[in-house]
Amino acid sequence: MDWFELIVIPTIRSLVLIVVLLTGFAYLTWYERKLLARFHVRYGPNRAGPFGLLQPVADAVKAVFKEEVIPNHVDKAVYLLAPALALIPALIIWAVIPIGKGFPAVADVPIGFLWILAVAGIESYGVILAGWSSNNNYSLLGALRSSAQMISYELPLGLFLISILLLAGDFSLVNLVEAPRAWWEWIWLWIMFPLFFICILAETNRSPFDLPETENELVAGFQTEYGGIKFALFFMAEYINMITTSAIMATLFFGGYRLPFGIGGEIMPWLGPFILAGKVVVLLFLFIWVRASLGRPRYDQLMRFSWKTLLPISLGYMIITALLVVFFK
Amino acid sequence: MPELPFPLPTVQQVIFSMVAALTVFGALVVVLAPNLFHSALGLVAAFFGVASVYIIAEAEFIGVSQVLIYVGAISTLITFAIMLTRGMMFGATSPRNRQWGTAAIITSLTFLVLVAIVSSVPWPAVGEPISQGHEIIAGLGRAFVNEYVIPFLLLAMLLLVALAGAIVLARDYK
Numbered sequence: 001m002d003w004f005e006l007i008v009i010p011t012i013r014s015l016v017l018i019v020v021l022l023t024g025f026a027y028l029t030w031y032e033r034k035l036l037a038r039f040h041v042r043y044g045p046n047r048a049g050p051f052g053l054l055q056p057v058a059d060a061v062k063a064v065f066k067e068e069v070i071p072n073h074v075d076k077a078v079y080l081l082a083p084a085l086a087l088i089p090a091l092i093i094w095a096v097i098p099i100g101k102g103f104p105a106v107a108d109v110p111i112g113f114l115w116i117l118a119v120a121g122i123e124s125y126g127v128i129l130a131g132w133s134s135n136n137n138y139s140l141l142g143a144l145r146s147s148a149q150m151i152s153y154e155l156p157l158g159l160f161l162i163s164i165l166l167l168a169g170d171f172s173l174v175n176l177v178e179a180p181r182a183w184w185e186w187i188w189l190w191i192m193f194p195l196f197f198i199c200i201l202a203e204t205n206r207s208p209f210d211l212p213e214t215e216n217e218l219v220a221g222f223q224t225e226y227g228g229i230k231f232a233l234f235f236m237a238e239y240i241n242m243i244t245t246s247a248i249m250a251t252l253f254f255g256g257y258r259l260p261f262g263i264g265g266e267i268m269p270w271l272g273p274f275i276l277a278g279k280v281v282v283l284l285f286l287f288i289w290v291r292a293s294l295g296r297p298r299y300d301q302l303m304r305f306s307w308k309t310l311l312p313i314s315l316g317y318m319i320i321t322a323l324l325v326v327f328f329k
Numbered sequence: 330m331p332e333l334p335f336p337l338p339t340v341q342q343v344i345f346s347m348v349a350a351l352t353v354f355g356a357l358v359v360v361l362a363p364n365l366f367h368s369a370l371g372l373v374a375a376f377f378g379v380a381s382v383y384i385i386a387e388a389e390f391i392g393v394s395q396v397l398i399y400v401g402a403i404s405t406l407i408t409f410a411i412m413l414t415r416g417m418m419f420g421a422t423s424p425r426n427r428q429w430g431t432a433a434i435i436t437s438l439t440f441l442v443l444v445a446i447v448s449s450v451p452w453p454a455v456g457e458p459i460s461q462g463h464e465i466i467a468g469l470g471r472a473f474v475n476e477y478v479i480p481f482l483l484l485a486m487l488l489l490v491a492l493a494g495a496i497v498l499a500r501d502y503k
Contacts (some may be wrong), residue, residue, distance in 0.1 A: 051478055078370065090389050110466070114393045121401020125373070128408050132366055140412065154401075202368060 086126025100272025142221025
């Protein structure tokens with residue numbers, strides 16, 4: 001009984017989630033390549049299957065059947081551990097994201113918020129370990145950049161999350177989605193969304209903040225010594241992180257699995273995951289749009305922006321939010 | 330479910346054993362690894378293990394805070410610092426110096442004393458689980474701003490002083 005409830009059911013739920021996420025990852029690469037091609041006025045992948053839909057499958061097969069190369073000069077245990085550690089945080093964050101009424105992903109814990117913050121904190125380990133164990137200056141520089149960048153952008157991110165927490169007054173993400181919000185709360189939240197999105201871009205190492213892997217100065221940064229399926233795991237971690245953070249943003253800012261104005265939610269609870277998926281696809285478009293439009297800043301600009309612009313703004317935002325909550329709620 | 334002749338280990342026991350093994354393994358790596366970076370990683374594993382023990386004890390808030398602060402912030406800074414000090418990075422530094430024997434004796438004695446104390450104190454057992462996680466967090470917050478407001482403020486002052494001190498130390502005097 002105990003075993004069944006505590007081990008078997010969560011395992012099945014997690015497996016379903018992982019399969020869905022991996023499929024999502026595969027088709028996110030297709031989505032990104034197609035969209036980037038559109039932004040560049042090209043066709044994009046169009047050979048494998050209709051509209052190139054089988055391209056992700058071909059890529060996966062290629063990555064799996066590549067020869068396993070482990071360079072001689074690496075620290076082997078850490079080198080092999082790093083890709084796994086990069087991928088795990090991206091997946092376990094899903095434990096607390098509510099995907100529909102009545103079926104929270106794996107667990108509806110009362111500390112969903114903190115869980116997100118904590119997992120965001122450990123996300124940099126995969127990159128740091130990869131950079132260190134590769135025993136290569138380019139990798140090391142990439143890893144150093146990455147950890148400095150993640151630490152710097154975690155601060156404003158955490159402060160923004162605390163502001164959302166102040167507004168919600170509850171650590172549980174399910175309650176956050178279910179609780180009704182006043183109109184000024186929505187507007188106040190959406191004012192913050194662009195800044196939050198910038199922090200997320202930096203946290204996920206996405207362009208224009210992909211300085212840990214700038215190909216024109218660091219070869220491929222922390223991934224330089226990785227090939228085959230190990231490289232694919234890093235790639236997977238980055239893309240699943242995009243999906244995960246999109247889902248978090250949809251949950252925090254756009255009502256998660258609920259339709260606006262409460263349409264349909266009560267009648268068809270099974271629609272929840274699909275609504276969430278729709279919102280995620282729209283937010284992913286935002287990621288790709290930014291990548292296609294913006295150039296990469298210099299490293300000092302990146303750091304200065306975080307410490308001298310985002311941090312004061314987020315502190316001020318938090319104070320104003322606290323005052324709003326005290327006086328209007 | 331039919332009664333078994335011997336008690337099956339409960340899920341909690343099995344998970345606890347695994348977590349405890351991880352914690353001890355991590356702690357051993359910290360003190361025994363010849364490479365400083367491996368020691369730092371062992372520390373991360375040990376912190377994780379401790380956090381999991383908190384979570385098994387249904388103190389999720391403390392467990393996740395442990396991950397947030399120790400694994401997410403402090404250990405990241407430690408690895409960061411090691412990566413910036415080139416000499417320590419790849420060279421094997423010996424984990425033992427002349428005093429390792431003395432240190433071993435003192436730590437094992439401390440361990441024995443701790444075991445003796447922990448096993449002799451009649452710990453108050455909670456009969457039923459505390460109802461709601463939310464209540465625990467709210468209670469913690471209320472305790473901070475009511476009964477324990479002075480220690481809380483003192484702690485905040487201490488952190489502020491440490492922060493200012495770090496800035497003063499790190500400043501580039503021209």
